[in-house]
Amino acid sequence: MSECSNNKKTLMFPKPTLERLKLYLALLLQEEKEYISSDEIAKKLKITPEQVRKDISYLNFVGKPKVGYHIPSLLNELNELFGVDVTDNVIVVGAGGLGTAIAKYKGFKRIGIDIVAIFDNDEDKIGTFVSELVVLPLSELQRVIKRFKVKIAALCVPKESAQEAADLLVKSGIKAIWNFAPAILHVPPGILVENEDITRGILSIKHMLEKNK
């Protein structure tokens, strides 16, 4: 495991570990107790307790033998790791079904995400409300990004216009694109793209159902 020398005492995590740490974060947000054991985490997430302990050992964090992990402290650690303790202003591009669903979703505040604007280029949508946000034209994009120091955009346009919208976002200073369009985006180096292809989950289900027939 390679170490990432950094001003903080940050370590690099194996990728699977990082994925599981997200699951631990989601799980702990649901817990109301003060302590939790590796065994309990493991049971709920259907993995082994050894793996849980190993994963947590990558964090700058120790548990109490005979008691388990102190949930608030572990949450602090995970929050810091994923930057949940810093709030990012996020914009949504595309006010269709998915875009409005994301703009309305209440669960983001808890993980340090604040949706500050939603955009569309459909005249009929511009000016209408999505929760307490007014749908803005794309001509406002650059101004809003600057004004709210927006680094992240959720891209929720049809796949035909995804690349064009991505280019515009990059030109306007966006650093990361959370891409809900089923399209492969080409972006300059240094720009982060996270593909959120909703069809992947259902493909797993179909594959499993098919296989176990």
Add this chain to the structure above:
Amino acid sequence: MSECSNNKKTLMFPKPTLERLKLYLALLLQEEKEYISSDEIAKKLKITPEQVRKDISYLNFVGKPKVGYHIPSLLNELNELFGVDVTDNVIVVGAGGLGTAIAKYKGFKRIGIDIVAIFDNDEDKIGTFVSELVVLPLSELQRVIKRFKVKIAALCVPKESAQEAADLLVKSGIKAIWNFAPAILHVPPGILVENEDITRGILSIKHMLEKNK
């Protein structure tokens, strides 16, 4: 790699391979050419051509040296693997923002998913339209599941009612739950749960932005 003896000549795939095969499927659905090389697939998905060839070699499929893979044939193979060639009737439970977005999404037909009904227990929503579907009360659940031989349900209710809804779905004969609620569901053995936690993607982005600062 262990072999899965089956009436068909199906093989077991390494889990990471299976995930990448989904990406290949999504990519090929966008291509309009007749052939594609491992090199081109690799470039677009930012992996190595060796890995692409290795992954494809797990399929019952060969490419043409000097030419590449015949896209329609490879698509057939991937469609069969993921059961895309068989259409499944799917119901959506919860007619909030996410539920209606999923019910309206046009991209599912292409992967063998047909949304046949949407349910909610909010009196104000029952009877209203979501695209061409009428929102039905949960009391209709069992009847619809039987009638349309529904095996898969997309669970889009708030996390507080997720477990209750899941219990009802299981009781009504559902075989797989595509869970969009940020909750850990407890289901009997044999019932498949696929968690589609939308917050995971954004956590990756936050983590990367934080780390590269």
Add this chain to the structure above:
DNA sequence: TAGATTGTTAATCGATTAACAATC
């Protein structure tokens, strides 16, 4: 034929698991 690309085997790398020591 030469060259480009696929296919496969062996070597390497990295992640998981097992065993057990440390600790409260």
Add this chain to the structure above:
DNA sequence: TAGATTGTTAATCGATTAACAATC
């Protein structure tokens, strides 16, 4: 103290990569 749980090291397992053979 005994027992339960965490933490860590070493062994195992599995996936990726490298090298090269096969093929058109």
